[in-house]
Amino acid sequence: MRRVITYGTFDLFHEGHRRLLERARALGDYLIVGVTSSSYDNGRGKLNVRESLVERIRNVADSGLADEVTVEEYEGQKIHDIQRLDVDVFAIGSDWIGQFDYLGDYCEVVYLERTKGVSSTGLREAGGVIRMGVVGAGRIARRFVSEARFVSGVSVEAVWTRRPEKARHFADEFELQWANESYSDLLTHVDAVYIATPHETHVDLTRQALEAGVHVLCEKPIALRVDDLENLYALADERRLVLLEALKTAFSPGFQRMVAIARGGSIGTIRSVDATFTKLVRSGRELETSDAGALSELASYPFLAIVKLLGTSPAAVTTRAITTDGVDTFARVNVDYPQAIASATVGLGVKAEGDLVVAGTQGYVYVPAPWWLTEYFETRFEDPRDNRKFFYKFDGDGLRYELAEFISMIRDETSESFRLLREESLAIAALMERSRSEFTSFGG
Missing domain, CATH: 3.40.50.720 (NAD(P)-binding Rossmann-like Domain)
Structure with missing residues (x-):
């Protein structure tokens, strides 16, 4: 008997899932389906799973295509399952092509073509x-x-x-x-x-x-x-x-927690926010299109931190920028609030330490580079024995966080996300408009 195994979340079981199971089943005589547990999905960065494990197992079983259903609970389990269940073929969708080649040491590996147009309705x-x-x-x-x-x-x-x-x-x-x-x-x-x-x-x-x-x-x-x-x-x-x-940083777990801690009073009253984002770019869209430049390309991120931590109503904005052929390649924006001062530093073709420092009356928050991919930050105090370190996941490129929020908003029929309020996006746009139109420039 030729035994085949495949894995998936199988949330909101649809025609694409059915077709994948049919193709997997056609590879042998006995099909085993591994359904991921909620804890494993969380651990591997899978977001927005709407159905419980019991519901997802039931949906697979009700398809009539699985001879056996197992639960995938931890990284590395696939090797153990293949060995203990005497599997001959491991099958997975072709969007994972190449990522499970290592299982070829234990059984045949087959990547199944992705089903197109799985949800025409x-x-x-x-x-x-x-x-x-x-x-x-x-x-x-x-x-x-x-x-x-x-x-x-x-x-x-x-x-x-x-x-x-x-x-x-x-x-x-x-x-x-x-x-x-x-x-x-x-x-x-x-x-x-x-x-x-x-x-x-x-x-x-x-x-x-x-x-x-x-x-x-x-x-x-x-x-x-x-x-x-x-x-x-x-x-x-x-x-x-x-x-x-x-604006992916706004939706990442680490950044959200950092803002909550900074604004929660543990470092006292916030008096300054200093955020830097630079990258080495010598040519291309960032420097050559009609709206090119370090400000338009990068300033949204430091402006996000400033607006989240100090609010949407600054008192004054001043900008100095180095320009090359009329394009701002390095800029520093000073944003003044009634009781605080902030700065945003951005650069293309310039490299600086990309950290974020939030200074308060009792201590400060330090987020090391690259702070916009927040995985780790510290609260630091006069007495270093009071310092604390915080670690959070930032999976992949972080785009999954903004997409998960977007999909949830569609399903919940809500027009606004508390993770990035419209008022905050408008405040960032206002800072962008003012900094790009009013800067003092120097350079070639």
């Missing part, structure tokens, strides 16, 4: 998978598709970019159903879009999606002008759609 059926389209096919879009597999209840189905051949290559690589020839075509195939295109295109692409009745998760900054962002929020409300800024 989208949100029209209770529990349906949300169909997602990707706008853009660059570095961040690629990361997004890879991260999306860690969020339950969403399926990336389509892509559009200005170069059709690039969209087709992207769709082939990630096994998407649609490589759309036009943006309007993409909007007919999906329930929601992730926009990862140059900054100057965000407002128009977001508006078109909302007008077509499609929810929008848009890379930061959604808009470089406050009035544009206000108009988009008004349109989203009019159409009863979700519009969320994809």
Whole structure:
């Protein structure tokens, strides 16, 4: 007897799950299905799992395709299961291709082609998978598709970019159903879009999606002008759609906890926030498009920390920037509040220590570089015996956190996330607009 094993979360069991199990079963005579436990899903960074383990096991059993169901509870269990259950074939979806080659030492490894278009009814059926389209096919879009597999209840189905051949290559690589020839075509195939295109295109692409009745998760900054962002929020409300800024740090567990601790009084009253984000970029979109520069590319992150920790109503904003061929490549923004002072330092082609320091009247919070991927921070005091260290998970590239929040907002029919309030996004946009339009420049 040829024994086959496969694994998955199997949340919101749908046609794609059924087809994968059918293909796995066709590889042998006896199919074992491993269903991940909630604790294991949490440990591997799987988000938004809506059904209990018991419900997910029942759904697999009710499919009639599994001869045996087991529970996957810990990393490394696959090797043990293969050995103890005398497995001949390990089968898994092709979106994991290459990642389980090591199991070839124990059995045959087969990657099953991903089922395209698994949820054609989208949100029209209770529990349906949300169909997602990707706008853009660059570095961040690629990361997004890879991260999306860690969020339950969403399926990336389509892509559009200005170069059709690039969209087709992207769709082939990630096994998407649609490589759309036009943006309007993409909007007919999906329930929601992730926009990862140059900054100057965000407002128009977001508006078109909302007008077509499609929810929008848009890379930061959604808009470089406050009035544009206000108009988009008004349109989203009019159409009863979700519009969320994809500023991943805001949704990560470590950053959220750091803000809560800093504002919770343990370091006293906050008097200053100093945040730095720089990276080495010599050419490309960040330096060459109409809205290029260190401020538009990077300042959203330090502005997020400032707004979260000091509020949305600064008293004054002043900026100094070094420019090269008219593009700001290094800038420092001073943001004054009635009882506090903040600074945001950003640079392209310049490298500095990318840390975050929050100073209070009793102590301070230190978040080491890269602070925007917050995994660890410390509270430090006059007496070092009072210092504390905090550790939190930051899985993958962090895009799963913003996507999980976005999907939850759609399902819960809520227009706002407490993790990134509209008021905060508008305050960040105001800081962006003021810092870019009023800076004192020097350089070549």
